[in-house]
Amino acid sequence: MDPVEVRSLSKTFTTKEGPLFRKTQKSVTALDDVNFSVKKGEIFGLLGPNGAGKTTTIKAICTLIHPTSGEVYVNGHNVVKDAQRARQDLGVMLTGDRTLYWKLSGRENLEYFAALYHMGGATAKQRIEQLLKLVGLDERQNTLVENYSTGMRIRLSFAKAILHEAPVILLDEPTMSLDPQSARLVREIIRDLRKEGCSILLTTHYMEEADQLSDRVAIIDHGKIIAMAPPRELKETVLKSEIIEIEAQNINPQVVEKLRGIPTITEVVSTIDDAAAQKGVIKVHASGGKQVIPEMLGVLVKGDVEISNVKVATPTLEDVFISLTGRALRD
Amino acid sequence: MTRLSDTFDPLRAIFRKQVRHLIRYPGEMVFLFIIPYFLTGLLVAMGVSVGGQDAFGNFAVQTGSSLNPVVFLMIGSGVWMISWIVLEGIGTSLRDEQMKGTLEQNFLAPINRFLLLVGQALSQIVITSLLFGGVIVASVLLLEPRGALGLILAFGILMIGLIPLFGLGFVFAALVIRFKEPYAFTQAANVLFAVLTGTFYNVTLLPYWAQYVSTAIPQTIVIQNMRLAVESVQGLIGAYGTIFILLAMALIYPFLGYSMFKQFERRAKVTGDLSKF
Numbered sequence: 001m002d003p004v005e006v007r008s009l010s011k012t013f014t015t016k017e018g019p020l021f022r023k024t025q026k027s028v029t030a031l032d033d034v035n036f037s038v039k040k041g042e043i044f045g046l047l048g049p050n051g052a053g054k055t056t057t058i059k060a061i062c063t064l065i066h067p068t069s070g071e072v073y074v075n076g077h078n079v080v081k082d083a084q085r086a087r088q089d090l091g092v093m094l095t096g097d098r099t100l101y102w103k104l105s106g107r108e109n110l111e112y113f114a115a116l117y118h119m120g121g122a123t124a125k126q127r128i129e130q131l132l133k134l135v136g137l138d139e140r141q142n143t144l145v146e147n148y149s150t151g152m153r154i155r156l157s158f159a160k161a162i163l164h165e166a167p168v169i170l171l172d173e174p175t176m177s178l179d180p181q182s183a184r185l186v187r188e189i190i191r192d193l194r195k196e197g198c199s200i201l202l203t204t205h206y207m208e209e210a211d212q213l214s215d216r217v218a219i220i221d222h223g224k225i226i227a228m229a230p231p232r233e234l235k236e237t238v239l240k241s242e243i244i245e246i247e248a249q250n251i252n253p254q255v256v257e258k259l260r261g262i263p264t265i266t267e268v269v270s271t272i273d274d275a276a277a278q279k280g281v282i283k284v285h286a287s288g289g290k291q292v293i294p295e296m297l298g299v300l301v302k303g304d305v306e307i308s309n310v311k312v313a314t315p316t317l318e319d320v321f322i323s324l325t326g327r328a329l330r331d
Numbered sequence: 332m333t334r335l336s337d338t339f340d341p342l343r344a345i346f347r348k349q350v351r352h353l354i355r356y357p358g359e360m361v362f363l364f365i366i367p368y369f370l371t372g373l374l375v376a377m378g379v380s381v382g383g384q385d386a387f388g389n390f391a392v393q394t395g396s397s398l399n400p401v402v403f404l405m406i407g408s409g410v411w412m413i414s415w416i417v418l419e420g421i422g423t424s425l426r427d428e429q430m431k432g433t434l435e436q437n438f439l440a441p442i443n444r445f446l447l448l449v450g451q452a453l454s455q456i457v458i459t460s461l462l463f464g465g466v467i468v469a470s471v472l473l474l475e476p477r478g479a480l481g482l483i484l485a486f487g488i489l490m491i492g493l494i495p496l497f498g499l500g501f502v503f504a505a506l507v508i509r510f511k512e513p514y515a516f517t518q519a520a521n522v523l524f525a526v527l528t529g530t531f532y533n534v535t536l537l538p539y540w541a542q543y544v545s546t547a548i549p550q551t552i553v554i555q556n557m558r559l560a561v562e563s564v565q566g567l568i569g570a571y572g573t574i575f576i577l578l579a580m581a582l583i584y585p586f587l588g589y590s591m592f593k594q595f596e597r598r599a600k601v602t603g604d605l606s607k608f
Contacts, residue, residue, distance in 0.1 A: 013603055036518075066600040066601050084443075090439070099432055099435060099436050103352050104348065111344070112348050114441035118336075118441070234389075
């Protein structure tokens with residue numbers, strides 16, 4: 001059995017909506033028949049847009065929510081029936097910086113969680129020293145967390161997740177809100193953990209991160225896994241298309257629709273970065289090669305789109321997502 | 332690692348963390364320090380203003396107690412405040428953790444929920460018990476020195492009484508997990524308990540049906556027997572049957588309360604309520 005096994009996992013939440021005394025029940029399927037496993041010494045990336053089911057998957061694995069159906073095993077322990085043992089084998093980092101005690105110092109936070117994970121005094125002390133150095137907080141270890149920057153809090157939260165040297169580590173968006181230098185540090189530590197034999201489940205909506213770190217990636221959308229393979233294999237599935245990126249201003253929906261009308265274009269996705277200027281990127285997947293570019297540019301110019309750059313791009317995991325769903329990850 | 336350290340190390344860590352929070356949010360500590368004096372002063376002033384010159388004499392006739400009224404009220408209000416902290420402490424600590432975002436982090440740890448619940452309230456309970464205990468001791472030694480020996484028994488009764496109170500605390504913690512309103516339930520219950528448990532008078536003044544209900548509340552037995560112990564050790568020996576009832580409550584209530592909490596926790600895991608606030 002692999003360190004993490006997720007079998008036919010489904011989760012439906014029931015919410016009540018409407019005014020008092022006239023509330024109606026509404027069911028939302030967060031996860032629908034999710035299956036995957038994480039092997040020993042593997043980094044497994046779970047990639048998907050916000051609300052796709054990444055965090056729900058993590059919470060089901062780490063025993064915080066009960067599945068509606070299906071089973072999850074951590075190191076052979078069923079997370080519902082044998083939750084305590086599963087928890088002992090799990091190191092978890094949940095999203096955000098509010099997972100720590102702000103009125104305790106960085107060191108006090110780690111000491112507290114070390115005790116909850118049954119780490120003996122001397123072992124805990126040594127490990128805490130090591131981790132504070134590793135995440136670059138040794139000089140601020142006695143400062144209250146409320147006086148830390150967001151990046152420092154996230155690094156401490158990451159240190160907390162790997163504190164008791166669990167064989168399985170779940171990281172929910174571990175580099176979100178981190179500056180590039182800190183993000184790089186966290187990625188390096190994650191790679192080191194893999195070398196030490198840890199099984200790591202990583203959720204992220206940063207394509208490059210999933211691409212660089214993961215041995216395998218599962219793409220999740222609307223609670224379903226729609227693709228699962230090593231990043232290189234996933235990208236090969238879109239190699240038969242040419243990917244053209246157009247940076248432009250005054251991008252409008254009518255033009256995007258017209259582009260979709262060109263027969264050799266299979267997907268068009270526009271991402272707006274500056275709403276006032278309608279400035280952003282149009283990504284086009286074309287089956288007929290680069291020959292489509294003149295026709296495409298003609299449509300854009302006629303539609304008053306101001307083009308600043310056109311390039312033929314190499315496929316990324318985002319392109320895989322686009323080809324599978326017809327949407328960008330940020331949509 | 333022994334099983335004992337598996338229990339006590341996390342409990343000590345939770346206790347230490349809570350004490351650090353209490354110290355670093357000093358307003359709460361100040362409140363805990365001043366409240367016993369304000370509460371007792373308020374009650375004595377009210378009693379004197381209603382009863383006039385013969386207030387203390389009338390008090391003895393009405394309650395059937397030979398205790399100094401200040402000591403009588405001190406014991407009642409002391410137990411009431413301690414029970415308030417136990418009932419509210421567990422639930423509000425959980426709610427506080429939920430609002431801070433740290434509740435899930437605690438629930439991720441491989442420790443018994445029972446430890447977590449008890450540990451959360453323990454620091455407040457220890458501090459409050461010491462404060463109120465100190466106030467009761469001082470008032471007995473000053474105003475009822477004959478009851479000094481009985482004080483030891485009185486605190487023994489209080490310690491037994493804390494166990495079923497934890498059971499009730501678990502019930503309120505379960506309600507907090509479900510409804511996320513820590514104060515609505517505990518404040519209503521605490522006011523009701525003050526009325527029913529003879530906090531400021533003798534329960535014999537209550538209607539018969541209310542006296543019957545009050546016997547199911549551990550504070551009633553604790554308050555009555557603490558007063559008896561201070562008044563006369565012989566009187567307490569005569570009421571040994573009630574101590575057995577309290578011991579039975581100490582066995583049953585925590586079990587029932589914790590079962591209810593586990594049931595509500597399971598429900599929260601199904602609905603995802605742990606991370607909602």
